[in-house]
Amino acid sequence: MTTTGEVHRAAAGGPWWWERRRAAVFDAGLAVASAVECAVEGVPFAHKAGLPVWLGVVFGVLTGATLVLRRRWPIAVVLVSVAVTPAQMGGLLTVVGLYSLAASEMPRRIIGALAGMSFMGTLIVFVVRMQQDSAAHTDSFQVASWVVPFLVIITALGVTAPPLLLGMYVGARRRLMESLTERNESLERELGLLAERAEERAEWARGEERTRIAREMHDVVAHRVSLMVVHAAALQAVARKDPEKAVKNAALVGDMGRQALTELREMLGVLRAGEPVPDRTAVPLAAVGMAAAAAASRAEEPGAEADGPSLAEVEELVEQSRAAGMVVEMSVEGRVRAYAAAVEQTAYRVVQEALTNVHKHAAGAKTYVRLAHRGVEVAMQVENEPPPVLSAAGAAGLPSGGNGLVGMKERVAGLGGVFVSGPTDAGGYRVSAVLPAA
Structure with a gap:
């Protein structure tokens, strides 16, 4: 300066x-x-x-x-x-x-x-x-005595005052322009930072959405297809010996396939619900925030209609595993009540993934499913005994991507819950999760 x-x-x-x-x-x-x-x-x-x-x-x-x-x-x-x-x-x-x-x-x-x-x-x-x-x-x-002093003062003021006032005005105007320029540059920098943060948040949201979709696809496909493979293996084993049982297993395979298609169709419907959107990054940040807040508020309402399964369907899930030849015992403790949609869906997915892992890695093992409704939380546990000798159903060679336990842990942790899994002293495997009721 x-x-x-x-x-x-x-x-x-x-x-x-x-x-x-x-x-x-x-x-x-x-x-x-x-x-x-x-x-x-x-x-x-x-x-x-x-x-x-x-x-x-x-x-x-x-x-x-x-x-x-x-x-x-x-x-x-x-x-x-x-x-x-x-x-x-x-x-x-x-x-x-x-x-x-x-x-x-x-x-x-x-x-x-x-x-x-x-x-x-x-x-x-x-x-x-x-x-x-x-x-x-x-x-x-x-001349009068006052004329000379008057003229002197007016002349002196005329020489000094105008340039002084003009200079003060120009200086003040220049400083104002510099201040406005600095403020404009500061606002541009702040807007640039906000745009970068918005882009980072959008990228993070896209990553979270991809992870969520991957978990949903894994839960839907892995469980249904695993049961279909188990039934197909059993169907192959009894096709000539027991035609009636083969027909029953074929019908179960068809039901599993239709259920898988239904859930996939519902998921694709959710993904297409926002169309037409030509560019997701062009959606205003305020609109994204309001939509996310509205979705979160709906998901947090107890008894709200969920986009996925709920705890009430766990018994049906257990019956499907029994129909595939698994010995499953289910027990429910506490007073059954409705929870937030996200809590019920996560609890269902934990039980579903645990049963799917039993089909994959411990075919024929006896399994225990326990649900506990407590005051401020709901707990679930799926434990299986050591698997017997590899059966025909277990020899089907079900693949494992290794993402099931990771997905369950991410789901539970996202709701502020606790997830624990590991082998038991008896040689089996235990999956436990506790979710907050609110």
């Missing part, structure tokens, strides 16, 4: 302290004009002081040339103008110096002090000149 309040930019190409070449040329022109004026006024000053004329001219040129420093050192310019005021020279120097000082970033007390010095110097010079003129023309005309 220069003394005149203008931002100095090295890249602007101006010499020394000027930000532009045009400003340097303008100041040089003012300095030349002031030097010529002071040189002309230096001639009578040299006669009055008894000095050689050339010395008065040189003194005037040097004095007027100091105006070239007005942007860098406005105080020096004003002091020089005050110093040469008794010599009755430097009118342009005084006016431009006061303007440059008032437009600078100098403290107001310094500006006021120097402006007062310039005013008093100009006032004294005009008083002396008026008295000399009055004495020289005393015989010609007489």
Whole structure:
């Protein structure tokens, strides 16, 4: 920041302290004009002081040339103008110096002090000149006593006040523009940061959505298809020996397939519910936030209609595993009541995935399913005994992606619950989860 309040930019190409070449040329022109004026006024000053004329001219040129420093050192310019005021020279120097000082970033007390010095110097010079003129023309005309002081004060004010006020106005306007520019740049930076954060949140939301869809697809496909494979293996084993049982198993396979298709269709319907949306990143952040808040509020309402299964369907899930040949015992503790849709769906998926893992890794093992309705939470546990000798159903070779336990843990942790899984001392496997009721 220069003394005149203008931002100095090295890249602007101006010499020394000027930000532009045009400003340097303008100041040089003012300095030349002031030097010529002071040189002309230096001639009578040299006669009055008894000095050689050339010395008065040189003194005037040097004095007027100091105006070239007005942007860098406005105080020096004003002091020089005050110093040469008794010599009755430097009118342009005084006016431009006061303007440059008032437009600078100098403290107001310094500006006021120097402006007062310039005013008093100009006032004294005009008083002396008026008295000399009055004495020289005393015989010609007489004037009232108040005319001379009045004219002196008006003239001194006319020389000092206008450039001072104009400089203060220009300086205030420049500072206001700089403040607005800085505020605009600050707002642009803040908007840029907000846009980056919004993009990060959108990317995080897309990642969460992909993870959720992957979990849903895994839960739907893995369980239904696993039961279909188990029934298909049993169907292959009894097709010739027991046609009636083969027909029953074929019907179960068909039912499992239809249920899987139904759940997949419902999931795809949820994904397509927001169409048409040409670009998901173009959706306003406020709209996304309101939609997410509305969905969350619906999901948190007890008894609200869920997009997926609920705890009431766990018994049906157990019956399907029994129909596939698994020995399952189910027990329910506490008073059955409705929970938030997300809680019921997560509890159902935990039991479903645990039973699917039993089909995959411990075919024929006896399994225990326990549900406990407590005051502020609901707990579920699926435990299987050690598997017997590999049966025909278990020899079907069901693949495992290794994401089932991870998905269950993510679901439970997302609701603030606790998930524990691991082998038992008897050689079986246990999956336990506790979910908050609210």
